[in-house]
Each structure stands twice: as C-alpha cells, then as structure tokens.
Amino acid sequence: MQNHLIALDLDGTTLTSAGTVTPYTRRVLQAASNAGHIVAIVSGRPYRMCTAIYDELGLTSPMINFNGALGSIPHQHWEGEYTETIDPQIALAIEGAKEELNLKIVSIESKFRCLVDRLNYEVDEFFPLATRPDQLLRAENIQNDPLSIMLIADNQKTKDATVAALETRFGNQIHVGVWGGPRPILELSRRGVSKTTGIKHLMATYHIPREAVVAFGDEHNDAEMLSFAGHGVAMHNATPQIKAVADAITPQDNDHDGMAHYLADYLHLTV
Structure with missing residues (x-):
C-alpha cells in the first residue's frame, strides 16, 4: 500500500x-502513523505554539510552522531541518515607520x-508578550533572521492601505498574509514561501509522490496547499474560497472530528 503524507x-x-x-x-492520527503514513502538522502557528499539540498527538514526524518557513522535528536534531528567513532590516524599517503604516x-x-x-502590551494570544528590555524589537536584540513578522494594524479600515504600502515598499522580498476574522492582523513571510514549501520538502525527504499527499484546511492560507495536494480536503466549516479549491469537503466540522472521520474512511483505518 502506498504511504501517504497527511498535511494537517x-x-x-x-x-x-x-x-x-x-x-x-488523536486515535485516528496515531493509527495513521502506525500504518506507515507521515502525519505532519502544517500550520501558520509559530513553533512555540505547536509543540504541546504535537506532543499531545503523539507525533514523531516533522512539523511545518510559520506557513512553511520552518520545518523541524521537535525536541531533536533533524538533518532535514530547514528555514526560510526574512531580512531583519525589513522588520526594523517597518517598526520605524509604524505611524506612517498605521x-x-x-x-x-x-x-x-x-x-x-x-x-x-498583550493584544492577542498569538503575539508574544515582551516583559524585559532584551525582548524588545531592537537591532541589538536580533540574534537570528526572523521566520515571520507579525503586525497589528490600527483597525480593519486602515488594514488594506497598510497592506498596499507594505507591498509597494517590500513586495519583492516578502509576502503579506491577511488573517481571516475580525482581527486586523498581518503576517509577513519570505516571498515565495507557503505551506506548500514545507509539503514539497517532506515529499522529497520521504519519497512521497504528489498524488499521495492528502491535505486538510479551512482558511485562506491553506488554499495553495489544498490546490497542490493530490487530494485537498476542505473542512465543513471552511471558507467558501477553500471549499472552491478543494477536491472534497468533510461532512462534519472541526467540533465533530470532521478531519479524523474523513481520514479514517479515506485510509481505511481501524480505530
């Protein structure tokens, strides 16, 4: 039986x-892993916000974070680890133009x-909270090139203008991602990097063909991943955009194990 790459x-x-x-x-994903499939978290979340979930799921496979900018295996050295970083001068320039960029x-x-x-200044659970001077965004505190730049615009009304200004100034170096929902959050990544970047890396590492990639998602940053996968699955609760590019839609939503039920049926798992 062909082993699959399950991108979640x-x-x-x-x-x-x-x-x-x-x-x-958890039982379904462990059954998939035990059957020889590669089960990989592929998330926009930072590494710090995924390791506990990774451990809870009992995974041992690589994990993709920052919408494809980091591939690693938590808690261990992995020769296949990669990073797609951004020039920190971009972050410093944006910080210096905060008022202008709203x-x-x-x-x-x-x-x-x-x-x-x-x-x-705590604004959102996804943003880190700086409590010491060495946690401030200053040139002397930057030790590694960033994998992600996260921004909060003043409000939803100014967000589009902020996006346009960022793309005009840095568009040849970065991609500006806009979060769904009511929060005016922008996420900047290296231009050309997406969740598909991580999937391609895992395909090459584990010699898995594209037709054996099964990807599940619900939001705009999953669109390219679902379009690329051999079988892209939108959640029942997904946005219309995601449902439009998917090959299938789960009958149940994420509050009723929609992904797990679909995957168990698709892979004929005994759970």
Missing part, C-alpha cells in the same frame, strides 16, 4: 473551536526567540 492545518481543522484535540482525533504593534519570531516592539 491546526486551527479550524485538527483542533476544535476551543483549541483542543479530541481523543478520537500599525499598533510589530513583532518578529525565529524558532526559539520572539521580539516585540512594546513592553507589557
């Missing part, structure tokens, strides 16, 4: 709306280190 988005897909993993989802906060992340331009 987290929020809205593998996780419930409360951000939890159900026992059934931004509230600027942060950068590498695998293990986060820097934010303001102390003790």
Whole structure:
C-alpha cells in the first residue's frame, strides 16, 4: 500500500473551536502513523505554539510552522531541518515607520526567540508578550533572521492601505498574509514561501509522490496547499474560497472530528 503524507492545518481543522484535540482525533492520527503514513502538522502557528499539540498527538514526524518557513522535528536534531528567513532590516524599517503604516504593534519570531516592539502590551494570544528590555524589537536584540513578522494594524479600515504600502515598499522580498476574522492582523513571510514549501520538502525527504499527499484546511492560507495536494480536503466549516479549491469537503466540522472521520474512511483505518 502506498504511504501517504497527511498535511494537517491546526486551527479550524485538527483542533476544535476551543483549541483542543479530541481523543478520537488523536486515535485516528496515531493509527495513521502506525500504518506507515507521515502525519505532519502544517500550520501558520509559530513553533512555540505547536509543540504541546504535537506532543499531545503523539507525533514523531516533522512539523511545518510559520506557513512553511520552518520545518523541524521537535525536541531533536533533524538533518532535514530547514528555514526560510526574512531580512531583519525589513522588520526594523517597518517598526520605524509604524505611524506612517498605521500599525499598533510589530513583532518578529525565529524558532526559539520572539521580539516585540512594546513592553507589557498583550493584544492577542498569538503575539508574544515582551516583559524585559532584551525582548524588545531592537537591532541589538536580533540574534537570528526572523521566520515571520507579525503586525497589528490600527483597525480593519486602515488594514488594506497598510497592506498596499507594505507591498509597494517590500513586495519583492516578502509576502503579506491577511488573517481571516475580525482581527486586523498581518503576517509577513519570505516571498515565495507557503505551506506548500514545507509539503514539497517532506515529499522529497520521504519519497512521497504528489498524488499521495492528502491535505486538510479551512482558511485562506491553506488554499495553495489544498490546490497542490493530490487530494485537498476542505473542512465543513471552511471558507467558501477553500471549499472552491478543494477536491472534497468533510461532512462534519472541526467540533465533530470532521478531519479524523474523513481520514479514517479515506485510509481505511481501524480505530
């Protein structure tokens, strides 16, 4: 039997709306791993916000973070680890032009280190909280080129203008991702990098053909991944854009083990 690469988005897909993993989802993914399939988290989340989920799922395969900018195996050295970084001068230039760009906060992340331009300013669970001067976004504090630059615009009304200004100034070096939902959050990655970058790396590492890639997602940053995969599956709760590019849609949503039920049927797993 052909082994598959199972590429899993987290929020809205593998996780419930409360951000939890159900026992059934865990059993299905372990059954898939035990059957020889490569089960890989492929998330926009930073590394720091995925390792606990990775451990809870009992995975041993590589994990893709920052929308394809980092591929690693948590808790160990992996010869196949890769990074797709951004010039830190871009982050410093954006921080210096915050008012002009209508931004509230600027942060950068590498695998293990986060820097934010303001102390003790908690705005969202996805943003790191800087509590010490050495956690501030300053040139002297940057130890590694960032994998991601995260921004919060002043509000939804100014977000489009901010995106246009960033693309005009840095568009040949970065991609500006816009989060779905009500929060005016922007995520910058190296131009040309996406979740598909990570999937291609895993395909080459494990000699898995494209037709054996099964990808699950629900939001805009999953579109390219689902289009590229041999079998792209949109969640029942996915956006219309994602459903339009998918090969299939799960009958159940993420609060009712939609991904796990679909995968168990697709791979004929005994759970």
